[in-house]
Amino acid sequence: MRSRLPYRAALVAVAFALGFYGSVPAPLTARAQKVEKIDPLPSWNEGAAKTAILDFVARTTKEGSPDFVPAPERIAVFDNDGTLWPENPLPFELAFTFDAAKARVAKKPELKDTPAYKALAEGDISALAADHHKLLMQLALDTHAGMTTDEFHKSVADWIATAKHPRYKRLYADCTFLPMQEALKLLRANGYKTFIVSGGTVEFMRVWAEKVYGIPPEQVVGTTFKTKYALVDEKPALTILPEIALIDDKAGKPVGIQQFIGRRPVMCFGNSDGDHEMLQWTTVGRKPSFGLIVHHTDGDREYAYDAKPKSSGKLVEALEAAPKRGWTVVDMKKDWKQVFTSEK
Amino acid sequence: MRSRLPYRAALVAVAFALGFYGSVPAPLTARAQKVEKIDPLPSWNEGAAKTAILDFVARTTKEGSPDFVPAPERIAVFDNDGTLWPENPLPFELAFTFDAAKARVAKKPELKDTPAYKALAEGDISALAADHHKLLMQLALDTHAGMTTDEFHKSVADWIATAKHPRYKRLYADCTFLPMQEALKLLRANGYKTFIVSGGTVEFMRVWAEKVYGIPPEQVVGTTFKTKYALVDEKPALTILPEIALIDDKAGKPVGIQQFIGRRPVMCFGNSDGDHEMLQWTTVGRKPSFGLIVHHTDGDREYAYDAKPKSSGKLVEALEAAPKRGWTVVDMKKDWKQVFTSEK
Structure with missing residues (x-):
């Protein structure tokens, strides 16, 4: 009897090595026996996009395959807004910014009559956006800087634990895309290291990315503020x-990838022209490589958009380049059986 | 007979989980049987420093221990120059800079009579260092910037594969400290993620750190140049x-740690006042936490120094703070049985 537990443990170890499990093993014997039948992407409809992901992962992780990629080089980068969760009706970090700015006024009423906080109170988006987003930038700086990292993290943690999406009426953290969560798990189970590479600020995402996506702080790349260290009162x-x-963002994404990660990714997932350069950096002139664009085509379940001018969700150039570059384009309406992890 | 291989594999898996192995498993049965007798730090003499490391790792990785640290939070940071390899007679990246600058003159003879390259040819260090290291900075920029990351990586790869240390007459990459390599492996085998946090430039270290220390590019934090992305001619x-x-460096180290890693380390290893702030950031007001200073006391086998003014190896403030902070001070002469990985 002594050998039974190690034997089962070994089966599980092998199943993990082959990439059939996500991060949490279920009861051992049952799953080990039907290992080959588990669909790692159950919320994806059968089709070219699903096949492309599964095929690429298989080709790059099978020893002896001409496209084999050694484990340390298996770097996959994911945009966040519009790729892992929605970016409408506002990018979620902008919603945080507005909420945090309102909380600030509540504590410092003297701000109420200043132009930025007045425009915010009146919902005057065009005033906030005028003159190269001058007032908006002020709100962003007021809510993201001038405090310690610990203080900022607390402000984000409080918000992410309570703030709800206006349409879905559930926590923003419960509005992530199930098909992309499955892709993250599939990649990690196959030795890929998954990174976020987002225009959002790095300290905003690091607070919740580990819990929400299983991506630790050190694998979050994003817009970065300067910081200053001091030892005060011990x-x-x-x-x-x-x-x-x-x-x-845009040409800043390859810069961020090199600065934080230091090697070129093998797989890149994005959804807008802001991801165009990192899709190029990942794939152009490099094999094997994989690029994927989430095309927001489902106005019923999510939002349908691509060519809104000046929006962070604008998708024109990258979509046009996709066929030439061999990038997989996901038609959200057609390719995704279920959109959100939580549909309550 | 079928169960024998998985059974052995399971033993090895367990041994790994318990932290007894480094990255390369040796023949299975023999090692698994004497697992408890393996000393993970064989090149350290018995003493307070060795005990402190082993004790801290045991306390922070044993489930149920009051000092248990969950695996994702097990971040250990290591300075490089003077901590993982020597920094004498010159910091090694400075040796690279001089060699690369000389190679540059060979290709562009018109540089020969410019002040920086003239001072270099004449070995006139004081001329290079004058006026806030003006000429030295020029050589550093000439050899580190104005080229693509690929070109720079090639320049470093060529150098690290051929350049030899003037005293030890072997490759710089073969001049790393064995006791610290053992510490890196011990930590990794116990679920710690090991990072370099160095004043050296990040792209210089990323070229060889994975091969030399087992530390991948995405776990190298260092001085960083700005870069610019472009797609030219496809x-x-x-x-x-x-x-x-x-x-x-100095107060820039906590900044770099937050920027690249995004969480505070639990263990910090340094050797100079340049590491003082990251030792504070890791340990002050935080438990469990561990700080260690390598004190260069062995002029026979390596170099003995600590208070050279204006040197990158200056160790005065951090050494003075060590007792109060509870940092472990390694007396290289007394604590290290063998200094280098390669003594050929």
């Missing part, structure tokens, strides 16, 4: 300065 | 600009 602290170190 | 490239994004 307390070491980093203060966030109102100064941007990196804008991790 | 080739995507990042060009390194002659502009610093982050100086990862």
Whole structure:
């Protein structure tokens, strides 16, 4: 009898090595026996997109395959807004910014009559956006900088635990895309290291990305503020300065990837022209490589858009380049059986 | 007979989980049987430093221990120059800079009579260092920027494969400290993620850190140049600009840790005042936490120094703070049985 447990443990170890499990093993014997029948992407309809993902992962992880990629080089990068969760009716970090700015006014009423907070109170988006988003930038700086990293993290943690999406009436953290969560798990189970590479700010995402996506802080790349270290009254602290170190969007995404990760990804998932350059950096002139664009075609279940001018969700150039580059384009309406992890 | 291989594999899996192995498993049965007798730090003499490391790792990784640290939070940071390899007679990246600058003159003879390259040819260090290291900075920029990341990586790869340390007459990559390599392996075998946090430039270290220390590019934090992305003639490239994004030294080390890693380390290993702030950031007001300083006391086998003014190896403030902070101070002469991985 002594050998039974190790034997089962070994089966599980092998199943893991072959990539059939996500991060949480279920009862051992039952799953090990039907290992080959588990669909790692159950919320994807059968079709070219699903096949492309499964095929690429198989080709790059099978020893002896001409496309084999050694485990340390299996880097996959994911945009966040519009790729892992929605970016409508507002990018979620913008919703946080507005909520945090309102909370700030509540504590400092003297702000109420200043132009930025007045425009916010009146919902005057065009005033906020005028003059190169001058007032909006002020709100962003007021709510993201001038405090320690610990203070900012607490502000985000409080918001993500309570704030709800206006349409779906559930926590923003419960509005992530199930098909992409499955893709993240499939990749990790096959030795890929998954990174977020987002225009959102890095400290905003790091607070919840591990719990929500299984992506640890050190694998989150994003827009970065400068910080300053000091030891004051025996307390070491980093203060966030109102100064941007990196804008991790468009041509800034390959820069962010090199700065934080230091090697070129093999797989890249995005949804807008903001991801065009990192799709190029991942795939152009490199084999094996994989690019994927989530095309928001489902106005019933989510939002349908691609060519809104000046929107962060604009998808024109990258979509046009997709056939030439061999990038997989996901038709959300057609390819996704279920959109959200939580549909309550 | 069929169960024998999985049974052995399971034993090895368990041994790994318990942290007895480094990254390369030896023949299975023999090692599994004497698992409890393997010393993970054989090149450390018995003493307070060795005991402190082993004790801390045991306390923080044993479930149920009051000091248990969940695996995702097991972040350990290591300075490089003077901590993982020597920094004398010159910091090794400075040796690379001089060699690369000389190679540059060979290709562009017109540089020969310019002040920086003339001072270099004459070995006139004081001329290079004058006026806030003006000429030295020029050589550093000439050899580190104004080229693509691929070109720079090739320049470093060629150097690290051939350049030899003037005293030890072997490759710089063969001059790493064996006791610290053992510490890296011990930590990794116990679920710690090991990072370099160095004043050296990040792209210089990323070329060889994986092979030399088992630390992948995405776990290397260092001084960073700005880069610029462009797709030219169907080739995507990042060009390194002659502009610093982050100086990862002194108060810049906690900044670099937060920027790249995004959470505070639990263990910190350094050797100079340049590491003082990251030792504070790791340990002050935080339990469990561990700080260690390598004190270079062995002029026979390595170099003995600590208070050279204006040297990168200056160790005064951090050494003075060590007793109060509870940092472990390694006396290299007394604590290390063998200094280098390769003594040929």
